[in-house]
Amino acid sequence: MTGISGLRLIWLLLFMGVTMPWSAGATTDSTSLDDKLMTLDDMSSWQHVARAGAQLRGHPNLSPKQLESLIESLGRQALKYQKYTTATQYFRELEQLTEHEPLSDAFYFSVKFQGVATYFQGHFIQAAALYHRALNVATERDNPLEIANIHSNLGLTYMQTHQLDLSIIHYVAAHQLYEIHGDKQDEADIMLNLSGVYIQQYRYAVAEKILLRAIKLFIELEDNYGRALSQANLGVIYRLTERWELSRVNQMAAIAYYESTESWQHLSIEYANLATLSLNEGKVEQSLAEANFALYYAEQVDSLDGRRETLYPLSQALFVRGEYSQARESTLEFIAISQETGAARREKDGYLLLSFIQAALDKPQQALESYRTYHKLSKELLSRSLSKKLEQYQATVAENELNQEIKTLKQYQALQKLQIEQREQLVWLGVLLVLSLGIAGISIYRKRVLQHTKAELSRQVAQRTAQLQQVADELREANQVKSQFLANISHEIRTPLTSILGHTEALLLDHQRDSALQESLKVVHRQGDHLRELICDVLDLSKIEALQFELELSEFELDGLITDISDMFQHACVQKGLKFIIHNQLLNTYLVELDYIRIKQVLINLLGNAVKFTEQGSVELTVSVSEGAVLFIVEDTGIGMDEKYLNSIFDCFQQGDNSISRRFGGSGLGLSLSQQLIDIMGGKISVESTLHKGSKFSVEIPCFAKRYVGSSKQEIAADTLDALSGKVLIAEDHSDNRALFSRLVSNMGPEVFIANNGETAIEVCLSEFPDLVLMDIQMPKVDGLEAFRILRQAGFNGPIYALTANVMAREIKGYLEHGFTGHIGKPVNTKLLHQILSKHLEHKECSTSHMQIDMSDLTASFLETLEEERYNIIDLWESNQTQPLKNACHRLAGAAITFGFHDIAHTAKQLDHVLSTPDHNQAQHLYLILCDELKLAAASEQLNIV
DSSP: OOOOSOOOOTHHHHHTTOOOOOOTTOOGGGHHHHHHHHGGGGOSSHHHHHHHHHHHHTOTTOOHHHHHHHHHHHHHHHHHTTOHHHHHHHHHHHHHHHTTSTTSHHHHHHHHHHHHHHHHTTOHHHHHHHHHHHHHHHHHHTOHHHHHHHHHHHHHHHHHTTOHHHHHHHHHHHHHHHHHHOOHHHHHHHHHHHHHHHHHTTOHHHHHHHHHHHHHHHHHTTOHHHHHHHHHHHHHHHHHTTOHHHHHHHHHHHHHHHHHTTOHHHHHHHHHHHHHHHHHTTOHHHHHHHHHHHHHHHHHTTOHHHHHHHHHHHHHHHHHTTOHHHHHHHHHHHHHHHHHHTOHHHHHHHHHHHHHHHHHTTOHHHHHHHHHHHHHHHHHHHHHHHHHHHHHHHHHSOHHHHHHHHHHHHHHHHHHHHHHHHHHHHHHHHHHHHHHHHHHHHHHHHHHHHHHHHHHHHHHHHHHHHHHHHHHHHHHHHHHHHHHHHHHHHHHHHHHHHHHHHHHHHHHHHTTTOHHHHHHHHHHHHHHHHHHHHHHHHHHHHHHHTTOOOOOOEEEEHHHHHHHHHHHHHHHHHHHTOEEEEEEOOSSOEEEEEOHHHHHHHHHHHHHHHHHTOSSSEEEEEEEEETTEEEEEEEEOSOOOOGGGTTTTTSTTOOSSHHHHHHHOOOSOHHHHHHHHHHHTTOEEEEEEETTTEEEEEEEEEOOOEEOOOOSSSOOOSSEEOOEESEEEEEOSSHHHHHHHHHHHHHTSOEEEEESSHHHHHHHHHHHOOSEEEEOSSOSSSOHHHHHHHHHHTTOOSOEEEEESOOOHHHHHHHHHHTOSEEEESSOOHHHHHHHHHHHSEEOSSOOEESOOOOHHHHHHHHHHHHHHHHHHHHHHHTTOHHHHHHHHHHHHHHHHHTTOHHHHHHHHHHHHHTTSSOHHHHHHHHHHHHHHHHHHHTTTTSOOO
């Protein structure tokens, strides 16, 4: 039988509120040190407690009394975080510090809690010895509640070693003291502990009544811990009385509480009980899973007790599955731990199980030895029980009656011995019969096993595959929920934040002469910007962790990136009196295909930190290109870092040490996000730093950098483009987008043809044979992918580029694998568009044309269509036309991002995606958001939104 699952250690009530008294002579100079000692109780993790404790122990002004208080606090916190071995070491040290005052609170505390820590490690014999020492101290201190408390703990300890007579003696002693000096809480605790004794005496009905009364008291006391312990014990009773469903309900209720409080010791016992319950129900696989949970939690607290109670059902489950060798190893470990912890009854059970396993392994001699050991232990336990009963009778019965009782008991003992021997003979006969039949049946069994192995293996593989698929589906669904939550929270936070920042900027302009108000508004605006950056960083990190983050690749010039960075940080460095130096080691103009936004984000993080942490000197950016990679180096002459912090600065929320956060601010997300972005790009980031001298961050990103030499006639100027000639077909279903792209391309010189769907694009292409095709992907009648396939089959071999708002790396890769010549993302980069056209069109011998395109009329035209778009989306939603609604959202997203309406584009794209899933609630939420955004944009034509 698995051990009792929940019993109250009354020391917990005292433990949670005990603190050591301070010295009456504490000086004012030590007040701050005392305050630091008191903060140990408020720390959120054992690592923080241990680190703070080590620092306080080295404090030069630490007095002997304060050292005692520090060791006591560290011991209590170690118990709180279930570090029992560490707690024992602290309490031993406290005992050595206070042994000159054997009746002091500190000395009593140290001895008692050595017993507590030892008990939770499963060393019950040692725990009993320590509790007896504590009982002697409590008796000398003449404190009734302390004496009762130790008696209760001793009763619990002896029950774990199955010495029920001693357990009852101590429980009775505790109960008598609590009746006089205790309260309702003490009454409930003793009832809970006594129920365990009745369970081990197989008096389940009495134990059940006691536990139901105890639960009622715990509810009145609002003691959820006591209630969980009682429910756990009820679960054991219901299992032993074959009320499986009630057993699982009560055990799961207890587990729910223990998980909320991270009580690993209790969780190990409860999962062991669940494993036994599942085994009784015939659910072998579930039993193994629960046993593994129990082992995990036992390892968390290094609990021999929890491991012992788990190994027994684990061994049984392995035996039932036919994994005899593993079952034998688990059983041998179970027996060894039982011997180590003094659990003789559990040791006896282990030998019985071992005998059956060895018989199954075709080792009859070993099985016989194990069975003999089982009977030897059974007789020893019986003799020990009878001897203790004799001792009790000798102390309570008159001498003339005692002899008769002894005679009766001896007769009873002889009768018991005879019965045991008879049972042993019968069992041996049964064992021999089983072995004989087993040997005869093994050969037959092995033949049948060979026949069924392949079929069974196939079944198990199919079953396991189905289980893994179910787990994968659940994980995928969970990731989708998380992703959608991030999208919603992004919108919900950014929308009001944008309004706050906008109104703040307006107030700054309207009240330029009010210096006091200006200062306040600047603070609001600065903190709002910081909050927006923090939200973006958190969302990016969450997407990366959910494996949903994708790069948006585009081709750009490195010189342009350097110029952007220079413009951003030149002014900030001048304000701080720093030199901002850019070492541009690029000998030519290079084009690279990377995620421009994310590389810029990384450089901004690194340069922002460099400027923030540098008070004097310089900040330098070096850019170079090597074979197959681009290298950025950010170097400063700032505060630098100690070498011990370098390994942790790329962790989330880390900034070297706490003083940096207090002095300079920041969340500590920037470097972590930067490292993960560089990892996704396949690159690496490293750091070198010297305290008080500065830091050097190196970023290497693999890519192929190609020289850009412009046209054959002349270099492209910053504000002009070489004119081109030829035919270009633009296939785009949104009218405003068609007008814009047509204007952009025709302004560069070529003749432009347009098509509003894939079918028309095919007709125009096969009649005009353009030099270049810009093909939208999602269009009515025939989409871009199908149009591409038909054109290639019809013999059109000209270049076809995918022109789409789908700019994720996997989407671009898919278009290229489909056969497209390349990809152009929306919104279109004019300079990049010209570069692409230059590859496939002739160059005119004429004056240059300007890049600047007036989009004001097109933007106004797009705004005028938003109200109509809104009504169209409402009609499609209400008529439940899913596919037309998806097409409308995709078309709207492409146009909105072209004209700078990013919120509308983002929401429309999300709704397009969610409409492909069964998440109707989320789709409705996004639909309502999109309608609101369209209405707001349509009503704001007077704003300069582009």
